[in-house]
Amino acid sequence: MVESEYGPWSFRLATSRMSRRGFVAAAGMTAAAMMLGGVLAGCSASGEGSSGNGAGAAASGDIDYTDWDAVLAAAKGQTVSWYGWGGDEARNTWINTVLAPALKDKYDITLDLVGMDINDILTQLSGEMQAGVTEGSIDFIWINGENFYSCKDNGYLWGPFTGYLPNFNDYIDAESPEVAYDFGSPTEGFECPYGKAQMQMWYNSDIVDAPPTTVEEFKAFCQAHPGQVTYPEPGDFTGTAFISCLIAGVIGKDEFEKLSSMDAPTEEGVLAIVEPGLDYLRELSPYLWKEGATFPADASTVATMYADGELVLNMGYGAPQDLVNTGQLPESTRSFILNTGTVGNSNFMAVAANAPHKAAALVAINEVVSPEMQLSIYENLDNISVLDMAKLPESESAAFAEVPLGSTQIPLDELLDHRIAEAAGPVIPILEKLWLERVAQG
Template sequence: MRLPILTAVLLAAALPLRAESWDEIVAAARGQTVYWNAWGGDERTNDFIAWASDQVEAQYGVTIQQVKLADTAEAVTRVVAEKAAGQDADGSVDMIWINGANFLSMKEQGLLHGPFVADLPNARYLDLSPGSAASVDFTVPVEGYEAPWRLAKFVMTYDSARVETPPRSMAALLEWSAANPGRFTHPAVSNFMGATFLKQALIELTPDASALQGPATEGNFDAATAPLWAWYDALRPTLWRGGETFPENASVQEQMLNDGAVDISMAFDPASAAAAIEKGLLPETARAYALEGGTIGNISFVAIPYNAAHKEGAMVVANFLLDPATQAHAQDITVLGSFAVLDPAKLGEAERAAFNALPTSPALPTLEALGPTLIEPHPSWMTMIAEAWAERYTR
């Protein structure tokens, strides 16, 4: 329907002049150093952030200083402490690589700057429709308070020289592990990867997966997880070392796959096997694959604290991370191997060509082979699953 001319004029006057506003943000950002608090446990990610700093400094006069975290909660705690001390400006944290429970905590406490995503010119490449992966973070609506920057997805990795047909469901995995005792394990459930493995199994085995999109409670937890524990009770005795001990994290399990101690590993990165082969950390015969029906996936986001000293610089960095050229560079398996967060339908011909020209590998699954992306359960499920697992199996 066409708007009356006067109404259209008034609406146009009320809308922000995004181009001019963005120019002002870019001008204010020049000379700023953005303290990006990001998990520092992955060498490829650290190298990518260093590359991004070189790029934004050359293009915008903005520098990135990575503050390497062992746990994202460290940065959240710092912002909470600053607010308690009345430091509502010039905060020490400019940007945080954040997800899930930490984002929810900051959002509920009013610790986030924004909404700002709509102000980023490169947000036009995103699918921000309600319920899309870029608009929901562990079931929590983003509402413009954090910007996507990389896509993660659960995959299994196997050595095709030792496993001809890998199991493609949790039920099939139980059968395979029973037939091949000691050749499979998972990271400790206290680790994110181990808990994600159990969440993936829960989605497949629970009677009503839609219930996982709401909070886990004492009232719904037992019924939802009963099939999971029955399955795991049968799986555990077949695991490496009888399920009495577990690798510390996914990197340790990947090393076990390389050493031939197990035949199957797992990761939250579809390109991890291809990247590991490039570095000589896995045999050429390693292959990554997704389970039938899809696997858990989520988008990693960056958020800006409400009291950040360099909000403009942080917005420039967030926008740079969404540039199609940046996303293509990040997807390169020799760089980072993270699948793009952009909507392919919104890319131009030249931008799509850049992605199509990226190096590939037999170990790298295609986007089609990865299948559907299953939305993460509410953050409370991971917490309660880890606690219940520890109570059941570490007494």
């Protein structure tokens, strides 16, 4: 499900995959960013056909990318490669059985899905760029966060390109913070979003009569179930996201979302915003598992403890419907969110600066964000759509509302009405440090 920092197409399993975002592995994201920062420092791309080329994109060929008919004509008959994390079989199946046939039937484009760890993808991309390969092996990439920032900063991505996409222009709110920023980094048209995930909690309704809906009720819930509630130690993506939800519940959505636009945060500046939330977490700890003296290392450990009945509550990006369907969790499992909201994130697609099939990449990306494909993603992978429902024709927006939901799934409009933007990438390590010092050691 979620991938590195924050999630793939399907965010439903509360396993170790819950620590993955887009397809950047949480541990690997920083390492890959550091690799790019060190290996690519001083050897940025020349900028031709990459960062800032805008309407001059035709420099990479004779295509006028502002003419969509010309793009379609150029893309016809091409094979386009999509590189990304390959560990989600449900996502892979959807791409190969729904998206790929549609691209072939509608545009005569063959889609080559290449599943690979993000570190390996970036190594391949940087190696080809440093070698001066003008037509590389990668067309478009599932990339997020610090890896996106490093690649864009070094001129390894092509764009801006989102303005060329009819579906982006027609159905996506380009001014939305979740579109304009990726983990606090301005996207500036170099990424197109394709799916959203949002933090949810779940419980066994045979054991718990009613879940908490506010942070005050959550504290009372923990007091009523001493030692049966915990969360992964922040540093694990799910743990950091979960404390973000509770902190936001204490300080308010608007105050918390100040963290999403910080590009050069200081510890003092972050503390000034989140201190009341940290105080709340410290007060909560005595009622948690092992009285808050220690916390599980990762989301998969919490998931196991919950499945074994040691805990009465679990959390993750998305609903655990597939775990219920496969019998790994009881049918009485239900999901909930706090009335004060829960944090969410978006996943993105970017085009390599030396992509050999840029026209086909544009057509494929445009198809992914079509109303038809976004609806199919929602139906099959439980991903929140990146489309602005207010921009859709009424019949198409109604189709999203009419999708049958499983017993653990929360309606789309309810999730979106309670959605909080995540903290920016540079804020995360500061927030985790403050938690360690003021909650775990407090």
